[in-house]
Amino acid sequence: MSFLKSDTPDLPPWRVLLVDDEPDVHDVTKLTLNRFRLDGRAIQFLHAYSGQQAKAILQSEPDIALVFLDVVMETENAGLEVARWMRKDLQNQITRIVLRTGQPGQAPEESVIVDYDINDYKEKTELDRKKLFTTTFAALRAYRDIMTVEEARRYQASYRAGLERVIEASAHIFRQRNLTDFANGLLQQVVALLRLEKSILLRVKGASAIHGEDRYEILARIGELDLEHEMFSPAMVAKLDETCVNKISRLYGDTFVGYFPNNSGKTSLLVLQGVNDVTEMDTQLLEVFSSGVAIAFDNILLNQEITDTQGELIMRLGDVVESRSHEAGNHVRRMAEICYLIAMESGMDADEAAILKQAAPMHDIGKIATPDAILLKPGKLDKDEWETMKKHPEVGMSILQGSQRPILRASAIIAHQHHERYDGSGYPQGLQQEEIHPYARIVAVADVFDALIQKRVYKPAWPVPEVLAHLESVAGSHLDPHYVSILVANVDKALDINSRFPD
DSSP: OGGGSOSSOOOOOEEEEEEOSOHHHHHHHHHHTTTOOBTTBOEEEEEESSHHHHHHHHHHOTTOOEEEEESOSSSTTHHHHHHHHHHHTSOOOSSEEEEEESOTTTSOHHHHHHHSOOSEEEEGGGOOHHHHHHHHHHHHHHHHHHHHHHHHHHHHHHHHHHHHHHHHHHHHHHTOOSHHHHHHHHHHHHHHHHTOSEEEEEEESOSSOOOSGGGEEEEEEESOOOIIIIITSHHHHHHHHHHHHHTSOEEETTEEEEEEOOTTSOOEEEEEEOOTTOOHHHHHHHHHHHHTHHHHHHHHHHHHHHHHHHHHHHHHHHHHHHHHTTOOTTHHHHHHHHHHHHHHHTTOOHHHHHHHHHHGGGTTGGGGGSOHHHHTOSSOOOHHHHHHHTTHHHHHHHHHTTOOSHHHHHHHHHHHHTTOOTTSOOSSSOOOGGGSOHHHHHHHHHHHHHHHHSOBTTBOOOOHHHHHHHHHHHBTTTBOHHHHHHHHHTHHHHHHHHHHSOO
């Protein structure tokens, strides 16, 4: 990702702190070093006229390369105290210290060099223009070399830590089983790697020609983004389109658009905002991290395709069974959505709730073996016919049992137990309360709700208050009261599902 690197090197000046209580010393030093250059960098001077001022500046300005430090200021050893404080209290071992004194007897050179961690000692009288220049050059070059070593050490430590973050991030996103979780996980890890605040993951809806905003769907986003005026502005859409045409990631100002193709034809685009501060090491880490993203997308999309195909086949099979018994066409879809709603609101694990949602349409699969004469009989069933009808849960289980696939195993449980009653009066096993699997208890609640709230050839739709009153009246006998209370509390969401999947 060399496109993240700046073309123009940033060369900030060397920062030098002058500490002296004589203003003339400041002026002369600035004038003498006015044209100083080392590695193309000039000097920026900071000024302190006492030891206390020097400490305040050093505390707030951590990138000072050199301190010219007078000894005698507000006290006879103020400068020496600053030197001691820098090394001991501030733990600054990198900034170079040149002690300058006009009273060498006050601070003998040998004892000062031995007792204080300074880098040079000069009497003011000997610091003519040439010696001031060479002293500054030597001190700043030493600081530069120390910083080079220190940066290499920090880089190595940071890169090691960064690689650990990449490995951890990659492990996290590869654990995701569906596209939504994967997309959110990917964004969270990229934002953590690059310490950004705004990002968004898009997917190209198709591999056809570019046609603007409608071509993109949002998979996940982090941070406050104005999707209408910021994310899908004409300028941003143009950047997305250009990235897709060129098929390469690119930096547009402070916005990075990452291009991640996959075998499905649904290319993904990663948009990161505020990347102007991304370092070279960050770009390397992102390259390492991104190398597996396309493969991960392919795996996730393949798994998603298999899951979606499996879910659609189950839904269509459920439709066949329901249409054979003259049930409404969208009954199984509403059932699946309402089951998912109850499961999630009950605190069920999201993966478990997703399995329930896909398995619920198979609850009446056993009716496929029920004779038409019984299944379609307009009047009340006689005793023998009712016994035949009551066999469909066991028939459904026999069709579905034995599979190791989670959805089919869940379907088998639901088909077998969805006519059990909470008080034990149901069939075929007479299970009660916790003996009935949560899947089956949830399906029973959703099934009764949908049967009452919808119009049928043999009855009108019940008003919502009557439906809720009936559910509460059979809670604890027919239905699990816990799941009934969840549905009642979320009836507005259930009614919204009904409006989205009308008969």
